[in-house]
Amino acid sequence: EVQLVESGGGLVKPGGSLRLSCAASGxxxxxxxxxxxxxxxxxxxxxxxxxxxxxxxxxxxDSVKGRFTISRDNAKNSLxxxxxxxRAEDTAVYYCAxxxxxxxxxxxxxxTLVTVSS
Amino acid sequence: xxxxxxxxxxxxASVGDRVTITCRAxxxxxxxxxxxxxxxxxxxxxxxxxxxxxxxxxPSRFSGSGSGTEFTLTISSLQPxxxxxxxxxxxxxxxxxxxxxxxxxxx
Numbered sequence: 439e440v441q442l443v444e445s446g447g448g449l450v451k452p453g454g455s456l457r458l459s460c461a462a463s464g465x466x467x468x469x470x471x472x473x474x475x476x477x478x479x480x481x482x483x484x485x486x487x488x489x490x491x492x493x494x495x496x497x498x499x500d501s502v503k504g505r506f507t508i509s510r511d512n513a514k515n516s517l518x519x520x521x522x523x524x525r526a527e528d529t530a531v532y533y534c535a536x537x538x539x540x541x542x543x544x545x546x547x548x549x550t551l552v553t554v555s556s
Numbered sequence: 557x558x559x560x561x562x563x564x565x566x567x568x569a570s571v572g573d574r575v576t577i578t579c580r581a582x583x584x585x586x587x588x589x590x591x592x593x594x595x596x597x598x599x600x601x602x603x604x605x606x607x608x609x610x611x612x613x614x615p616s617r618f619s620g621s622g623s624g625t626e627f628t629l630t631i632s633s634l635q636p637x638x639x640x641x642x643x644x645x646x647x648x649x650x651x652x653x654x655x656x657x658x659x660x661x662x663x
Contacts, residue, residue, distance in 0.1 A: 473652075483592075483600065483643055485652040497650045500557075533599055541605035542590055542647045549599060 440464040440545045442534050447550030454524050454554070460517040460534030460547055468492075468512035471537035474519050476530035477549075486532070487519065502528075524554045558582050558646050562655035568663040575631040577658045579644035584624045588648040591620055591629045594657075595640045603642075604629065634660070 446458040460472070474486040487508040488497045496508055507520040517534050531549040538544040559582035569575050579589065587607035592600035602611045604620035607627055617632040631638055639662055644655040 482657045483594075483645075483654040485645075485654065488650065488652070495650075499651065541602065541609075541611075542645065542652065543592070543600070544602050544605075544611070546599035546601075 440536070442536065442545055442547035444532065444534055444547040444550040447532065447552045449553045449555065450524055451556050452525060452554055455520070455522045456524065456552060458519040458521065458532055458534075458550060458552070460519075462515045462517065462534075462536075465536070467510075467515040471495075472510060472517045473535045473537060473543065474508060474517075475533045475535055475543070475546075476528075476552075477533070478527070478530045481530075484530075488537070489517070521552070524552075526554050528552060529554045557651050558585060558649050558653050560644055560646055560653050560655040562642075562644055562658050564658060565656060566659045566661060568661045569634050570663045571634055571636060573634045573663075575634050575638075575660060577629045577642055577644075577660075579622075579627045579629070579655050581625045581627075581646055581648075585646045585648035587623045588646060589620070589622070589627050590645045590647065591618075592643045592645065593638075593640045594643065600643065631660075 441463045443461045471490045473488045489508045505523045509518045533549045534547045535543040536545045561580045563578050589607045591604040594600040608620045619630045641657045641659045
């Protein structure tokens with residue numbers, strides 16, 4: 439069974455940093471591109487970042503470019519999101535999601551809440 | 557970036573109704589469109605990919621159509637479990653974008 443489990447969320451002050459993790463199981467992690475998607479409270483979905491299976495290709499939404507860094511460790515079946523210079527508008531539930539050929543986001547984690555507030 | 561516009565933003569319907577949600581792209585995305593269902597407090601669930609392909613395990617009352625810039629999600633006979641928010645998403649570009657969502661409410 440495919441499982442994605444996010445962790446690392448919490449309360450952080452504006453300007454602070456946080457590192458999210460996503461532990462994957464039930465599939466060959468190293469064969470799939472992975473993504474982070476977020477959802478602000480009461481709002482819609484926003485794609486944040488994507489990373490290819492071998493980390494060769496990385497993309498970011500303009501809203502986080504230069505502040506967030508996506509990475510992965512295929513030996514540990516883990517995906518990461520390093521978030522720096524956090525702002526109030528980064529407050530959201532952050533989901534990791536798997537890509538499949540011809541289809542994005544076929545599996546999602548349960549999400550982890552990041553709250554940026556003083 | 558490619559903008560995705562969904563309509564309506566809210567839809568009131570009854571069990572058994574046929575429901576149609578529209579999604580328009582700001583430029584052609586061929587058939588690179590997916591639909592998701594999200595219930596409160598839960599992660600989204602993939603329903604349709606490549607505009608009209610039904611994800612495994614999704615009931616056949618859900619269907620998708622369209623190409624280019626205009627797409628629709630149809631629920632042929634609304635069931636109690638279908639009251640949720642639905643999102644379209646384009647993946648023609650590496651910079652992925654979602655529609656604003658359509659909340660399907662009980663009439």
